[in-house]
Structures are given as structure tokens and as C-alpha cells.
Amino acid sequence: MFGHKTSFYAVDVAKRGVKETMKQAFGAWPDNLTFLCKPGQDVCENEIETPVDILFVDAEHTFDTTMAILNRWEPWVAKRGTIIMDDVQYFQVKQAWWQINHPKAVVQCGIGGIGIIEIG
Numbered sequence: 001m002f003g004h005k006t007s008f009y010a011v012d013v014a015k016r017g018v019k020e021t022m023k024q025a026f027g028a029w030p031d032n033l034t035f036l037c038k039p040g041q042d043v044c045e046n047e048i049e050t051p052v053d054i055l056f057v058d059a060e061h062t063f064d065t066t067m068a069i070l071n072r073w074e075p076w077v078a079k080r081g082t083i084i085m086d087d088v089q090y091f092q093v094k095q096a097w098w099q100i101n102h103p104k105a106v107v108q109c110g111i112g113g114i115g116i117i118e119i120g
């Protein structure tokens with residue numbers, strides 16, 4: 001897809017939660033996905049392979065946590081890489097969504113939609 005082995009991460013404090021959302025968003029648990037079971041804002045660069053092509057995150061739905069996760073991961077995402085975020089039309093996540101200055105789109109899915117951000 002990106003001309004090399006895709007660096008694809010999902011981060012969630014619980015595998016059960018992200019599994020359900022992954023199925024909703026992608027129809028399945030992708031084979032090439034690396035799952036990090038911890039708060040997205042606490043991941044360190046030495047735990048992952050950069051640059052990251054795709055990050056999937058479905059977090060705590062507060063403004064501060066959403067912004068903390070986006071700010072932490074953005075420098076690690078490849079040029080033309082993507083952050084996919086669940087529930088971007090949901091309460092405080094929506095406020096964080098408005099702050100993002102990259103090209104972005106919402107796919108209507110579930111209650112809060114799936115947001116796709118292209119890091120350019």
C-alpha cells in the first residue's frame with residue numbers, strides 16, 4: 001500500500017474495546033496491525049517503528065486526552081500517513097477534531113463517526 005511493509009498501529013487501554021471498533025471500522029482485525037495496550041498519550045517513540053503509516057485510536061473521549069494523543073503521535077506519522085480516530089463527532093472529541101489543521105474527513109459509522117486525518 002505504501003510501497004513498503006505498512007507500519008500500522010492501534011492503541012487502546014483494553015483490547016476488547018478496540019477489537020469491536022476495529023471490526024466496525026475495517027470489517028475485521030487487520031493482519032498487519034500492531035496493537036499497543038496502553039493509553040495512547042503514554043506511548044514512547046522507542047516502543048514503535050517510525051514513521052507510522054496508520055494509527056488507529058479510539059480513546060477516552062475527553063478534549064485533553066484526544067489532543068494529547070494527537071500531539072504525541074503526529075510527529076511520528078509519515079508524510080501522507082493517516083490517523084484514524086473513532087467517535088470524532090462525539091462531545092469533546094468533536095472540539096478536538098475542529099482544532100486539527102490537516103486534511104480530514106468523517107465517515108459516518110456508529111454513533112460518532114470515524115475521522116480520517118491525513119498528515120501532510
Ligand SMILES: C[S@@+](CC[C@H](N)C(=O)[O-])C[C@H]1O[C@@H](n2cnc3c(N)ncnc32)[C@H](O)[C@@H]1O
Pocket residue numbers: 011012013014016017018021038039040041058059060061065086087110111
Ligand atoms: C467509549 S469506548 C469506545 C466505544 C466504541 N467506539 C463504540 O462506539 O462502541 C472508548 C475506548 O477508548 C479506550 N481508551 C480509553 N482511554 C484511552 C486512552 N487514554 N488511550 C487509548 N485508548 C483509550 C477504551 O478502552 C475504549 O475502547
